[in-house]
Amino acid sequence: MDNFLDDRLDAIRAAGNFRSLAGTVTGIDFWSNDYLGLARSQVQRGDEGVWVDPVWSGATGSRSISGDDDSYNALERSIAAFHGYPAALMFNAGYTTNLGLFSALLKRGDTILYDELIHASCRDGIRLGFARGKRFPHNDLEETLAHTLKQGKNNGQLFVLTEGRFSMDGDVAPLAEMASLCKAYGAHLIVDEAHSGGLDGPEGRGLVAALGLQSEVFATIITFGKAFGAHGAVVLGTQSLREYLINTCRPFIYTTGPAPSQWRGVADAYNKLAVLHKERLSDLQRIIRQFREGMLSTGMADRLPPNEGPIQVVGFPGNEEVMLAEAACRKAGLLVKGIRSPTVPEGSERLRICLHAFNSTEEVNKLVNTLRGFG
Incomplete structure (x- = not known):
């Protein structure tokens, strides 16, 4: 489904610019932005005034430099497996996720068809990309979406974007039918599950998982500020998609990574979900x-x-x-x-x-x- 991403990644490798996340790195810190050492300052516990081991409170930099850790990558793998995808990449917020995904993914010559009721963050991400965007009436498959797909995808990639559960109307997209149309016409389906992730599907895995469509959905966005009761978001997809975003997504590359407390909050949210x-x-x-x-x-x-x-x-x-x-x-x-x-x-x-x-x-x-x- 995403062979075009492998071609784009090969071009990045050929230019000598391929990035990968380092995970936990030990050594003398001469690379973080923790100029005053406040992100690693010791904290006082309880009335006794006992000083405990240093607790990291800040990420200290982007994940491409000092803000990564083995535990973060492990949590992303766990999240991906929970939702039934090969890989996941976490962002600081849902809005940033959509800005980053669409601005990185959409190239000149590409076309994206999107439901008229998609979230503003998706619209803004599309504007930052270079693809031709065309909206279709809400959940209108036959007269608009199917007709447009039949017209072909020109020379670029063809994407279709919808939400799982829509934020202003509360209804759900006909995902199974959309996936079938996309498969028939070679389009890549993207589903924003901001309001269905954590709520719908078995154990809150989302509507895509409930319908078993993971292999037919190019990317799913799960946000943690709604049903999960936490903060941040992940893009779910293939390992190639994860690597592509690590290498090309400006809102991921050029911002400080999520703080350790945010990672812990997301992990706690999944633990609560399993129980409650x-x-x-x-x-x-x-x-x-x-x-x-x-x-x-x-x-x-x-x-x-x-x-x-x-x-x-x-x-x-x-x-x-x-x-x-x-x-x-x-x-x-x-x-x-x-x-x-x-x-x-x-x-x-x-x-x-x-x-x-x-x-x-x-x-x-x-x-x-x-x-x-x-x-």
């Missing part, structure tokens, strides 16, 4: 059912799209009406967000409600009863 996912997902599904059944009983079901996920959208057409609904919820002590145009198309203004496993029955009833006043 089944129970917490069951609680969340119960809350979602209660909310939707409550909205049905109040006669407001027509304002809800057929979405069974934690992101629930209640339509209040018009910026004034949606902000009145938001204000009523805030007055009742309910934190919801009114989404106005032009963030969403005019006429599709809505309250964006995120339901959680920790919400109580009483809290959901209060939300439904507050919204009842706008029915």
